[in-house]
Amino acid sequence: MKINALIVDDEYNCRNNLEILLTDFCSNVNIVGQAESAEEARIMLETHQPNLVFLDIAMPEEDGFSFLRSLEKRDFAVIFTTAHNEYALKAFKEHAIDYLEKPINIDELITAVTKVETLIKNSESQDESLNAIIQKALKLNSSAKISIPTRDGYVIVDETEIVHLEASDNYTMIFLTAGRKHLSSKNIKVYEENLDHFRFFRTHKSHIINMKDHLREFSRSNGNVALLTDGKTVPISRRKLSDFIGRINTF
Structure with a gap:
């Protein structure tokens, strides 16, 4: 055709x-x-x-x-x-x-x-x-699902449920809505490569945040941090700051 x-x-x-x-x-x-x-x-x-x-x-x-x-x-x-x-x-x-x-x-x-x-x-x-x-x-x-490998097996979640991810040596702690969290046996680089790049952003070598669904505020006065919907603050590295602000301006 x-x-x-x-x-x-x-x-x-x-x-x-x-x-x-x-x-x-x-x-x-x-x-x-x-x-x-x-x-x-x-x-x-x-x-x-x-x-x-x-x-x-x-x-x-x-x-x-x-x-x-x-x-x-x-x-x-x-x-x-x-x-x-x-x-x-x-x-x-x-x-x-x-x-x-x-x-x-x-x-x-x-x-x-x-x-x-x-x-x-x-x-x-x-x-x-x-x-x-x-x-x-x-x-x-609009809301893809991902599987999180854990010690007991796998947990299946919507990407929209992920608030942020934090590196923990060769593991990744994944923070979800409603205070839930899971320790994944995959490192944070794997998630950076596979999560939706239009939803998630790596703010720092140890952090990825869900900008599309869970970014509440950006503060320069507190040392360039992102405030998320779960109340956590996540640092934004100097190297990532310009790209991060560019993303915010597309909202």
């Missing part, structure tokens, strides 16, 4: 480079047009009715987020493309299917397009709008 895609980016080279990658590596994608601004994109949406939009975020007159919010109806999938990784959390709050950092990685591009293809096929087979299918998929994936 063919996916009709529109590329929206204020930079000419970025638009052309993405079109070349799609032509060379995603033969199921048909480029219906390129727009250099949100205003031009609105016209092309009416004219071409794409089911996929590759959307740059940081455009000068109107950014990608404002553009999406201005639309009365959205029946197309969105893959954000940007050179600014601090927009990641905000991008997924706007119900994007994926988020690609420039320069675009070919494997990540193919994976993102495959996700869209699956959603379009589901939309056609279930006779529902693409937007409805996207909302269902995002809701389904």
